[in-house]
Ligand SMILES: Nc1ncnc2c1ncn2[C@@H]1O[C@H](COP(=O)(O)OP(=O)(O)O)[C@@H](O)[C@H]1O
């Protein structure tokens with residue numbers, strides 16, 4: 001094979017945007033009757049959750065409530081003992097592997113940033129765009145103009161345009177979190193799951209993150225797990241309170257914060 005055809009092959013990449021999602025009932029995620037047991041202990045107990053298309057939802061709840069386990073079920077990392085999980089009208093999440101769920105359009109950001117510290121911000125986004133290809137192949141390959149445009153658009157969205165060539169390792173903690181949100185965004189998810197995005201951030205970074213997450217909802221759905229109540233107040237339309245693996249309360253932040261059941265659970269923490 002000639003060098004040019006190898007180059008062409010590499011530059012084509014393995015990445016493709018997620019297939020269209022059937023949102024005809026305006027619901028992006030259905031979790032129904034989900035239970036997960038660990039050695040007889042029910043981490044999730046008949047959990048029901050519905051997320052609307054374009055919604056920004058906050059999930060709160062005391063430690064051990066099942067928030068992370070819920071995200072593990074959605075992303076295919078943990079299989080429930082009972083229940084069903086659908087992405088849009090037609091995609092049965094319980095029938096898909098973890099990579100297939102990611103490819104279908106569900107992105108997840110873990111609490112700890114996992115950027116590549118020795119690569120630039122741009123290269124990190126390039127690597128995220130390429131998915132599972134090796135670092136060498138990705139950085140050797142030539143990006144298409146539309147791929148470059150997409151990365152530049154994401155840089156703008158997450159506020160890192162001026163840090164395009166900065167080594168990711170030298171970014172602030174907040175900037176690393178934004179980069180990681182960007183790494184999810186280049187893959188064009190329809191549903192983003194974000195675990196404790198503002199932990200360890202400065203007040204200014206927290207405020208910028210609130211604006212960013214609000215701006216991301218609409219075109220996609222965003223589910224945020226967060227402890228910081230002021231932050232939740234600043235972004236949430238609907239808040240779901242988890243407790244002992246089930247939904248304890250759901251509604252506006254004012255409604256749930258004044259709910260005696262919620263007050264009791266948080267006082268007992
Ligand atoms: N792999 C596991 N093995 C055993 N117990 C687990 C496992 N993962 C979670 N748990 C338990 O399930 C419960 C829910 O945990 P988790 O989903 O992490 O809660 P949260 O994220 O709301 O703090 C906790 O009591 C936790 O100890």
Ligand SMILES: [Mg+2]
Nearest residue numbers: 064067068069
């Ligand atoms: Mg957790």
